[in-house]
Structure formats: structure tokens, C-alpha cells
Amino acid sequence: MLDPSLDRILIVDDEPEIGRVLKLFLDDEGYSSSLVTSGSEAMDMLEKSKDYTVVLLDIKMPGLDGVTVLKRLKEIGSDVAVIMMSGHGSEEMAVQCMRDGAEDYISKPFVFEDMLQRIERARTNRSERIEKRRLQQEKDDFILMLSHDMKNPLTAVIGSIDIIREGCLGPINEEQKDYLHSAIDSCREVVTMIDNLLDIRKFEAGKFQMAINTFNAQELIGKIAEQFTRPARHDGIELIVDIEPGTSEIAIDKSALTRVIGNLLGNSLKFTHEGGTITVSCRCIPGDRITELKIPSYLSIPPDFQKNNYFIRLSVHDTGNGIEPDELECIFDRFTQLTRKTGREQGGAGLGLAYCKLVINSFHGLIWAESEADQWSEFIILLPCCYFSSSDSI
Ligand SMILES: Nc1ncnc2c1ncn2[C@@H]1O[C@H](COP(=O)(O)OP(=O)(O)OP(=O)(O)O)[C@@H](O)[C@H]1O
Numbered sequence: 169m170l171d172p173s174l175d176r177i178l179i180v181d182d183e184p185e186i187g188r189v190l191k192l193f194l195d196d197e198g199y200s201s202s203l204v205t206s207g208s209e210a211m212d213m214l215e216k217s218k219d220y221t222v223v224l225l226d227i228k229m230p231g232l233d234g235v236t237v238l239k240r241l242k243e244i245g246s247d248v249a250v251i252m253m254s255g256h257g258s259e260e261m262a263v264q265c266m267r268d269g270a271e272d273y274i275s276k277p278f279v280f281e282d283m284l285q286r287i288e289r290a291r292t293n294r295s296e297r298i299e300k301r302r303l304q305q306e307k308d309d310f311i312l313m314l315s316h317d318m319k320n321p322l323t324a325v326i327g328s329i330d331i332i333r334e335g336c337l338g339p340i341n342e343e344q345k346d347y348l349h350s351a352i353d354s355c356r357e358v359v360t361m362i363d364n365l366l367d368i369r370k371f372e373a374g375k376f377q378m379a380i381n382t383f384n385a386q387e388l389i390g391k392i393a394e395q396f397t398r399p400a401r402h403d404g405i406e407l408i409v410d411i412e413p414g415t416s417e418i419a420i421d422k423s424a425l426t427r428v429i430g431n432l433l434g435n436s437l438k439f440t441h442e443g444g445t446i447t448v449s450c451r452c453i454p455g456d457r458i459t460e461l462k463i464p465s466y467l468s469i470p471p472d473f474q475k476n477n478y479f480i481r482l483s484v485h486d487t488g489n490g491i492e493p494d495e496l497e498c499i500f501d502r503f504t505q506l507t508r509k510t511g512r513e514q515g516g517a518g519l520g521l522a523y524c525k526l527v528i529n530s531f532h533g534l535i536w537a538e539s540e541a542d543q544w545s546e547f548i549i550l551l552p553c554c555y556f557s558s559s560d561s562i
């Protein structure tokens with residue numbers, strides 16, 4: 169049992185009699201407790217002092233009720249464990265509060281022993297939760313530091329191999345060149361993984377800085393895709409770049425979009441067998457025709473999305489091993505990798521698509537996947553387009 173004298177408990181009840189008896193009882197048990205009779209007083213105290221570890225919160229109170237106090241506490245990221253006290257007729261609300269993050273609830277009138285046990289459990293859960301979060305933070309910081317420190321030597325390795333590959337240190341034959349190419353590709357894969365990890369963290373901390381500029385979408389996407397011709401040929405895969413003529417302008421961060429396409433193409437190369445085909449397509453779609461696309465219902469559509477006059481539809485299609493329908497949504501979650509056999513060593517960390525989603529969403533766009541298992545996959549991106557001109561109408 170945790171030492172009661174270490175914790176402060178806040179009792180919030182508009183019926184002072186109940187509160188006073190509860191306070192006497194808790195103080196008798198060695199706790200240090202305070203009593204307030206309204207939700208607003210409770211918020212004041214909890215915002216001012218971080219000493220409280222448990223709040224016994226009445227649901228029905230005039231003014232700020234218990235449900236609202238709980239919501240506000242969650243909004244400000246408070247660590248305090250909340251036990252709701254429900255009177256007759258508020259049990260359903262209490263159950264809803266549990267879903268909204270309350271630790272527990274107790275119905276009035278209650279037996280003090282029962283209350284004591286619930287407080288004990290709430291305190292234990294709270295300290296375990298805090299400890300788990302601390303360990304997770306430590307682990308994350310360590311991984312981030314390690315990743316960051318690994319990037320510089322890796323970049324140096326790539327540079328050195330490149331000098332040998334270029335023949336600057338003496339002639340090399342085609343086979344040697346090919347091996348050096350593979351070594352560079354593998355190092356670049358690790359650098360991409362590190363970049364994904366570091367950038368996801370920056371996004372989460374609100375520190376990711378975008379350098380947004382306007383680009384000719386067709387030209388930019390074509391150029392990025394062309395860079396993958398060699399690795400595709402190396403793996404015996406045909407890469408088709410199918411860019412519809414026209415001039416569309418998109419406002420994006422070029423290096424972030426380059427990495428998004430790089431991640432998608434990297435996946436297609438990884439999950440497509442020799443002899444397969446990867447197609448990168450880009451076309452412009454008028455805003456009133458996006459309803460013809462199969463945008464999944466689980467995507468949250470940015471506000472005013474449909475008001476855009478034009479969109480760029482960018483897609484990476486491959487004839488690889490595909491994805492099961494029920495896995496199409498979760499692959500965009502961090503560290504998600506499907507367990508289906510790929511026919512080759514999968515590698516990776518399950519971060520590429522999570523990074524893509526964060527970037528595309530920050531451009532007010534959408535990304536999703538369509539697939540037929542064992543046949544093909546297609547990753548589709550819709551980006552609002554600031555300008556479009558074409559001699560042919562769409
Ligand atoms: N083109 C694809 N074909 C089949 N499965 C895919 C394809 N792209 C992604 N997936 C599935 O989605 C998972 C998540 O992809 P994601 O890019 O996030 O991670 P990863 O490629 O495994 O690792 P990382 O990108 O961090 O190197 C993959 O592990 C794979 O199971």
C-alpha cells in the first residue's frame with residue numbers, strides 16, 4: 169500500500185455534509201484532504217496546485233458539473249486520478265465518464281471501506297501510469313539520440329562509397345559498381361528510416377518546419393519518380409511514370425513531398441516481386457469530380473476540402489503482394505507492419521506511411537490505400553491544387 173501521507177485528495181461535492189464526513193474519514197486514514205463545493209473552485213485548485221493525486225468528484229453539481237470538470241482536466245493534460253461520485257439516476261453518466269478518462273466511479277450512498285479501496289486502486293494505477301510514461305519517454309529520447317547520432321556517420325559512409333563507385337580512386341568493373349550501388353541504397357534506406365522517426369517526433373511536438381513553395385506538380389512528381397528507375401531496374405521491376413500533360417501548381421514543401429513519394433516507391437519496391445510493375449501516375453481532377461473517387465469513410469476530410477476547384481491525384485500502384493481490406497487503414501499507424509509473407513526480408517520500422525500521412529494531412533490533403541490482396545496495391549494522394557491549365561479539357 170502506498171503511504172497515504174504522500175498524497176493529497178480533493179473532495180468536490182455541493183452537499184457539504186457528505187463532503188465533510190468524507191474528509192474526516194480520509195484524514196483519519198492518514199490522507200491529507202481538502203473540500204470544495206463547486207466545480208469552478210475545484211478547477212482553480214487543481215490548476216494552481218499539482219499536489220493533488222486523487223479527486224473525488226460529484227457528477228451532479230450546479231454550475232460546472234463533474235462531467236465538465238473531468239473534460240477540462242483531460243484537456244489540460246492533468247495527471248490527477250478522478251473518481252466520479254454518482255447519485256441516484258447518474259449511473260449512466262458515470263459509465264460515460266469512465267470512457268472519458270475517469271479512473272473509477274462510486275454510487276452514493278457508499279460504504280467508506282469501499283471508497284478507501286477505490287482510492288487505493290486509483291493511486292496505484294496512477295503511479296503505474298506515470299512510471300510507464302516516464303520509461304516510454306526515456307526510451308523514446310534514447311532512440312532519438314541514437315538515431316540522430318547514427319545519421320552523420322551513415323551519410324559519411326554513403327559519400328565514401330560513392331567516391332569509389334564513381335571510379336575516383338581507380339577503375340572498377342560493372343559488378344563491383346553494382347555492389348556499391350546496393351550498399352548505398354541500403355544505407356539510404358536506414359537514413360530514410362531515421363529521418364521518418366525524427367520528423368514524426370517533430371510533428372508530434374509541433375516543431376516540424378515546412379518550407380512551403382509553389383511547384384509545377386507534373387514536373388516535380390515526374391522528376392522525383394525518375395530517380396527510382398535505377399533501383400527498380402536493379403530489382404527487375406518495371407517503373408512506369410504516367411504523368412498527364414498539363415500545368416498544375418501545388419503549394420508544398422518540396423523535400424517533404426519528395427520523401428513521401430520516396431517512402432511509397434520504397435514500399436512498392438520492397439513488396440513487389442521481380443517481373444512486377446510499379447506505376448506512378450499524376451493527373452488533375454476538378455473538385456466536383458472527387459466524389460467519383462473511392463475516398464474511404466474512415467478518413468477525416470479537412471474543412472472546406474471540397475471547395476477546392478482542382479486537385480492533384482498522385483498515385484503509386486504496384487503489382488506486389490497487396491494488403492487485406494481490413495488492414496488498409498491501420499498500415500498508416502506508427503510501427504505497423506503486416507505479418508504476411510513478402511518473399512524477401514522485409515526490414516524497416518513501420519514508420520514510412522505514418523510519416524506520409526502526417527505530411528499529406530499538413531498540406532490539407534488526403535492519403536489512403538486501395539488493394540486486392542496478392543494482386544496489387546495503390547497508394548493515392550489528393551492534394552489541393554492552386555492553379556491548373558490544360559489545352560485538353562479533363
Ligand atoms: N506497396 C505495398 N504493398 C504491400 N504492403 C505494403 C505496401 N506498402 C506498405 N505495406 C504494408 O504496410 C506496412 C507499413 O508500411 P510502412 O512504410 O509504414 O513501414 P515499413 O515499410 O515496413 O517500414 P519503414 O517505412 O519504416 O522502413 C508495411 O510493413 C507493409 O506491411
Ligand SMILES: [Mg+2]
Binds near residue numbers: 521
Ligand atoms: Mg516503408
